[in-house]
Amino acid sequence: MGSRSSLAARGVACVGVYVWVWLGVGLGVLAGCPTVDLGDTPTEVGLCNPAGGLSYFQDQIWPRYVVRTDPMTACNRASACHVAGGNGLDFPNPVDYPAAYRRSQIYLNCGTPSASLFLTKPAGGIEPHGGGDIFPSTSDPAVQVFLDWFK
Secondary structure, three states: OOOHHHHHHHHHHHHHHHHHHHHHHHHHHHHOOOOOOOOOOOOOOOOOOOOOHHHHHHHHHHHHHHHOOOHHHOOOOOOOOOEOOOOOOOEOOOOOHHHHHHHHHOOOOOOOHHHOHHHHOOEOOOOOOOOOOOEOOOOOHHHHHHHHOOO
16 A cells, blocks of 8 residues: 555645546536627727717718718828828728728717717818818708718
């Protein structure tokens, strides 16, 4: 019969083997668990998230409000007004819609959409805008496109 210390050592070794076996079984079970989709990453706390969200921004705001058909009234014109490194609100170049959306959110007012800087800066006679009046009046169709984003 072995000494008490060698029996104790074998007992510790035996317990250690069981711990590793159970750890392996536990990890094997966890590896078989399905991944849970938690959806889109939420916007930062305090940022306005209009009802139309990113898809409306990409499909309506970007082409009809930001880019526009007249290059002289586009927010991202070649002279780099609001292209990365431009003034205030700067959009990534090339366009990255989720990044552009996040950057525009700090200029939105969900409580009073018509008071959003993203609207009042380019609108004629409301807020001073270094790029001039992009929308001569609030009757410009792009203004309604902007307001519909919040519905």
